[in-house]
Amino acid sequence: MLLLGRIFAALISGALLAQAYSLNPFWPLAWLAPIPLLIAAIGASRLGAFAYGALAGVVSMALIALYFMGIAGLVPVLIITLSKALAWGAIASAVRAAARAAPTWAAVFVFPALLAGIDTVTAATSPHGSAGALAYSQMDFIPFIQIASLGGAPAITFVVALFASMVAFLFAKRAWVSALAPTFIIAGVLSYGVFRVPMVEPSTPSGPARTINATLIAGDQFEGVPDDWRYVWNAYTPQIERAADEGRRIIILPEKIAHLEPGDRAAAIEQLAEIARRRDVMIVAGADDEPENARFNRAFVFTAAGWASYDKRHMIPELESHFALGAAHLIFEYEGVRYGVAICKDMDFADLGREYAGVDVMLVPAWDFVDDAWLHSRMAILRGVESGYAIARSARNGMLTVSDAYGRVLQQAPSGPQTAYNVAMPTRGPGATIYARFGDVFGWLTVALAALLIGWTILARRRAGLGD
Structure with a gap:
């Protein structure tokens, strides 16, 4: 040559x-x-x-x-x-x-x-x-x-x-x-x-693989992270109520939908907690949460029984350097299904993904950069193949996706202003994989x-x- x-x-x-x-x-x-x-x-x-x-x-x-x-x-x-x-x-x-x-x-x-x-x-x-x-x-x-x-x-x-x-x-x-x-x-x-x-979807001893009705909501109409959480809540609340009226059991909102300041955060948290109690649904919502001692990129999980939170563990260098790093995963059971929660960039890390081996579904609030909508959603989906779980991911400026534990995209839609996407999430998969163990x-x-x-x-x- x-x-x-x-x-x-x-x-x-x-x-x-x-x-x-x-x-x-x-x-x-x-x-x-x-x-x-x-x-x-x-x-x-x-x-x-x-x-x-x-x-x-x-x-x-x-x-x-x-x-x-x-x-x-x-x-x-x-x-x-x-x-x-x-x-x-x-x-x-x-x-x-x-x-x-x-x-x-x-x-x-x-x-x-x-x-x-x-x-x-x-x-x-x-x-x-x-x-x-x-x-x-x-x-x-x-x-x-x-x-x-x-x-x-x-x-x-x-x-x-x-x-x-x-x-x-x-x-x-x-x-x-x-x-x-x-x-x-x-x-x-x-x-x-x-x-x-x-x-076809795998069967279980009790019958066909279960699915659970959920709604993924993303509001691309907001610029950055609004400081006025009431304005944001007022935009999302009708969509949450509508999803509950339609029998949706889980509602997932994106990452950092609002900034919760120290003096006012309790009221913001209680408003979503009240909806979850009254409608008997699970609400997952990401926020820029600033309690007295630190500032966290946090995901709240509200149910009728109370609420818990997860703090993002992998930040975007420079853009998110003001957040304190999270230190623990969040795994819980809801209506007989084991769930895990992570936030956006966390799912770029296979070692974090392995920590959730054994859950049925990962719930992932996210915020992408528009152009990377396909790629970043697929990076998260690969974590499900590696460790054996389905993933429901709700992203601002990105893609709303539901995938199974084999990496098949079951449902997806682009985010947009006031996007509410009704989905059926699979709740059974192959379980923890060899990669998850070793x-x-x-x-x-x-x-x-x-x-x-x-x-x-x-x-x-x-x-x-x-x-x-």
């Missing part, structure tokens, strides 16, 4: 990766995106492989850079772009070295191990959790994402990358042996997914595998006396 051909291959991979990492990805492209880059890198010089990878990494930011810039500003976007360039440059270099020095049946695993390993380390260290993982590009491929119930998001990334690596080695090395293990792994993963997802064991194994394969490659090169 000539120089211009390799540059073109890197650009093609970068463009396809940009779509795969975008706010509205098309899942097949993620499987194909790395192939041209890997083929170009395998036959390139050491410096060339790094340069092609870095070019693809920079281009991969093309469709999401403006979104990041609107939220975080120019400097973070430049840092992310640089990190993408360095990461993809290093990955391409490692694949090229392994292809030259290690047996092809082993070298084919370098790319998936590195990509899944990077996602694992990022999820464990980033203030944004698993955001940016390639795994989220696959959320419309329902049978495939079932592997998350075994190995989490890194397992999804690993298998997608394994396919690309297998095809690249077949083209660049003509090594059919490199396809044997990947073929069996990919076929096994897809077979597992097909058999795991029930064709956590990111697979992800950390990919880190170890990447280190092992790179070490093997270095030793093999030295023994063979290979230069550039």
Whole structure:
């Protein structure tokens, strides 16, 4: 392959990766995106492989850079772009070295191990959790994402990358042996997914799977977080009353619908508590709650028996730095169903999602950024696949969604001014998964595998006396 051909291959991979990492990805492209880059890198010089990878990494930011810039500003976007360039440059270099020095049946695993390993380390260290993982590009491929119930998001990334690596080695090395293990792994993963997802809603000993009638309400007509809670309550109360009249048992409002100040918060809380008692319903509502001692991004849960609250545990850097961090999860039973509560960005973190293993349904007030409505809702939905529960998510400037424990979106609607969306939430699923019990064991194994394969490659090169 000539120089211009390799540059073109890197650009093609970068463009396809940009779509795969975008706010509205098309899942097949993620499987194909790395192939041209890997083929170009395998036959390139050491410096060339790094340069092609870095070019693809920079281009991969093309469709999401403006979104990041609107939220975080120019400097973070430049840092992310640089990190993408360095990461993809290093990955391409490692694949090229392994292809030259290690047996092809082993070298084919370098790319998936590195990509899944990077996602694992990022999820464990980033203030944004698993955001940016390639795994989220696959959320419309329902049978495939079932592997998350075994190995989490890194397992999804690993298998997608394994396919690309297998095809690249077949083209660049003509090594059919490199396809044997990947073929069996990919076929096994897809077979597992097909058999795991029930064709119909699963049954229980007492009959068909239960659903519960609920209403998701979002009011995009409000600017920011209003200080006048009465104005907000007056807008939401008729919708809550109407939902109760229609027999809805649970009403979920978005995140931070109003600011509750120290001198007036008790009256605001009591007003919603009174409706819950009088109508015998559950109301979940997010608020910027400021008691005397601190300020919390809080979700209140009101029922006829009283109320409880949950404090958000993962804040958006800078935008939510004035909030105190929550310290505990909230799990409770209501009418025979176990519920958990989390708020928006909390669901970007798989470790928090695992804390709720064993609940039937997660209730999630949220507030998105309009453009990320699809992606951010699907990030939350993957937590349900990983840990075995349904999710009802009500987002301002986003998507109102109900999903089951297999990641199937059962109902969804865009938010808008005075949106009230009646839904039927599933209340039975497969229960706690292997991933919920053992956590990111697979992800950390990919880190170890990447280190092992790179070490093997270095030793093999030295023994063979290979230069550039």
